[in-house]
Amino acid sequence: MAPALAAAPAALAAPAAAKCNVEVDSAGKYHVWGEGFPAGTTVTYSGSSSGSVPVNKSGRFDLGGLSGAKYVVKTADGKTTVTCASVHH
Numbered sequence: 605m606a607p608a609l610a611a612a613p614a615a616l617a618a619p620a621a622a623k624c625n626v627e628v629d630s631a632g633k634y635h636v637w638g639e640g641f642p643a644g645t646t647v648t649y650s651g652s653s654s655g656s657v658p659v660n661k662s663g664r665f666d667l668g669g670l671s672g673a674k675y676v677v678k679t680a681d682g683k684t685t686v687t688c689a690s691v692h693h
Contacts, residue, residue, distance in 0.1 A: 624688035634670040651675035
């Protein structure tokens with residue numbers, strides 16, 4: 605029983621890590637999306653273009669129609685900064 609008790613707090617203390625991806629869509633524009641961000645907040649993105657986008661209740665955001673493939677996403681509190689990874693299909 606002790607190993608199960610020791611494992612449970614560790615699982616609860618490890619929230620999903622925020623991550624961000626960027627890919628080229630069928631129209632040749634860039635599509636950026638992320639997950640694992642604080643729900644109901646806003647993140648800012650910067651790189652080839654910049655702005656802010658709301659995070660939904662599932663901790664996800666989605667942006668399309670961008671130009672350029674390099675983006676960094678930052679939470680409003682500045683505690684989390686994520687460089688978006690390129691995804692190729």
